[in-house]
Amino acid sequence: MKTYDWIVIGGGIGGVALSYELARQGLQVLLIEQSVNLTGASRFSYGGVAYWAGTTPLTRQLGAESFTKYEQLSDELESEIQFRVLDLVMTIPVEGDVTQAAHAYAHCAAPPSVISPVIAKELEPQLNPDALGGALTCRHGHIEPMLTVEAYRRAAETLGVEVIVAKVETIKIQDGLGDRYIQGVNVHQVDYPSRNVIIAAGGLSRWLLSSVGVNLPIYFTHAELIETAPMDPCLRTLVLPAQIQRVGLETLSSRPEFEHFWDQPGHEPMPSILDPGGIQFCNGRLLLGQISSTLTDPQANLNPSTGEMAIRTAIGEILPALKDVAGTWHRCLVAFSRDQLPLVGKVPGYEGLHVFSGFSNPLTLIPPVAQRFAAHVARTTDDLIVQLHPGR
Numbered sequence: 001m002k003t004y005d006w007i008v009i010g011g012g013i014g015g016v017a018l019s020y021e022l023a024r025q026g027l028q029v030l031l032i033e034q035s036v037n038l039t040g041a042s043r044f045s046y047g048g049v050a051y052w053a054g055t056t057p058l059t060r061q062l063g064a065e066s067f068t069k070y071e072q073l074s075d076e077l078e079s080e081i082q083f084r085v086l087d088l089v090m091t092i093p094v095e096g097d098v099t100q101a102a103h104a105y106a107h108c109a110a111p112p113s114v115i116s117p118v119i120a121k122e123l124e125p126q127l128n129p130d131a132l133g134g135a136l137t138c139r140h141g142h143i144e145p146m147l148t149v150e151a152y153r154r155a156a157e158t159l160g161v162e163v164i165v166a167k168v169e170t171i172k173i174q175d176g177l178g179d180r181y182i183q184g185v186n187v188h189q190v191d192y193p194s195r196n197v198i199i200a201a202g203g204l205s206r207w208l209l210s211s212v213g214v215n216l217p218i219y220f221t222h223a224e225l226i227e228t229a230p231m232d233p234c235l236r237t238l239v240l241p242a243q244i245q246r247v248g249l250e251t252l253s254s255r256p257e258f259e260h261f262w263d264q265p266g267h268e269p270m271p272s273i274l275d276p277g278g279i280q281f282c283n284g285r286l287l288l289g290q291i292s293s294t295l296t297d298p299q300a301n302l303n304p305s306t307g308e309m310a311i312r313t314a315i316g317e318i319l320p321a322l323k324d325v326a327g328t329w330h331r332c333l334v335a336f337s338r339d340q341l342p343l344v345g346k347v348p349g350y351e352g353l354h355v356f357s358g359f360s361n362p363l364t365l366i367p368p369v370a371q372r373f374a375a376h377v378a379r380t381t382d383d384l385i386v387q388l389h390p391g392r
């Protein structure tokens with residue numbers, strides 16, 4: 001049976017970008033995705049590319065590389081990903097502190113500007129200025145994530161990547177002296193041998209890692225949102241709160257004292273939060289969200305009608321005309337790490353086992369990190385990739 005150089009588990013934007021970049025390095029790649037139609041976070045993403053938001057030399061460099069990569073990615077992949085630059089409007093409630101909200105972005109590569117509620121409404125006519133104490137704005141990248149996943153996957157297949165639709169149940173490992181050695185994966189009782197296996201399974205990465213006894217600081221939120229069918233143009237901008245509560249939720253729920261909760265279902269380290277926002281894609285599809293919760297069971301029961309009502313109520317405050325728009329409630333898992341940097345690289349103690357997940361600012365970072373990671377494993381060590389090592 002054929003032995004692959006790499007098996008990539010997960011066909012969201014992380015897995016497809018990685019498969020494509022590994023194949024560009026001349027490696028034999030098998031990509032395994034469990035669902036025919038995407039169901040992970042890439043399927044329900046707003047598509048925002050915050051190339052301007054880097055706050056360290058590392059994230060600023062990746063932000064700049066990301067913008068350059070996206071500008072030509074449709075041509076490179078020979079498929080349209082609808083990359084554009086639009087206005088991001090970040091809302092600050094009437095009772096909010098505008099100066100403090102702006103200060104939180106002061107160290108970004110291109111900090112957003114403070115604007116009045118009146119100017120915010122000029123940028124986004126759907127906004128209710130009476131609900132705002134102010135807003136922040138900047139130019140923001142945007143892609144259609146589903147088209148981008150499809151474009152990467154097709155380009156990967158053109159380069160010889162094999163794709164199968166199946167759920168990976170078992171990662172095959174052999175015990176050696178000191179390290180444990182990856183042999184491949186088993187799917188539906190068929191072995192697929194490989195020298196390397198990389199887990200790009202989004203919110204399920206933690207589950208897959210723990211299935212082979214690996215405990216890494218990688219976590220997930222349950223996201224809830226509303227999606228509409230394509231409709232007439234209504235939203236011009238991407239709308240988000242300036243103080244994104246999800247960031248605090250991730251920081252607090254991944255504190256070391258909560259670590260043991262994440263290894264069993266039935267816990268919720270921190271209460272859920274709601275960040276009201278929305279985006280309309282080029283084809284008219286609208287996404288409105290977003291609830292994030294830290295239930296530790298990936299299959300936890302969520303109440304669709306409660307979630308939908310909460311989102312509609314919050315959207316009604318800032319974007320009143322969209323409160324009752326016809327749409328369908330959806331859920332998915334979103335991975336995150338403890339320190340806002342992704343876990344990318346070899347799992348300590350496991351020869352041939354790697355991880356590529358837990359991205360904050362994922363759509364910005366994934367394309368340049370996938371490209372660099374592939375060159376790092378195929379050619380020369382990349383110090384930037386070393387900084388993302390899971391054992392850091």
Ligand SMILES: Cc1cc2nc3c(=O)[nH]c(=O)nc-3n(C[C@H](O)[C@H](O)[C@H](O)COP(=O)(O)OP(=O)(O)OC[C@H]3O[C@@H](n4cnc5c(N)ncnc54)[C@H](O)[C@@H]3O)c2cc1C
Binds near residue numbers: 010032041200357
């Ligand atoms: C409402 C919402 C809005 C968002 N907006 C933005 C935004 O504007 N900008 C931004 O940067 N990010 C945004 N995100 C986050 C971002 O979209 C995700 O973090 C990113 O798409 C994750 O990609 P991924 O490939 O790592 O994971 P996923 O897209 O979740 O893909 C993982 C894949 O692995 C597969 N898988 C899992 N286990 C197995 C297995 N055992 N066998 C086979 N396959 C398996 C799953 O089926 C899934 O398709 C948003 C997320 C949500 C929910």
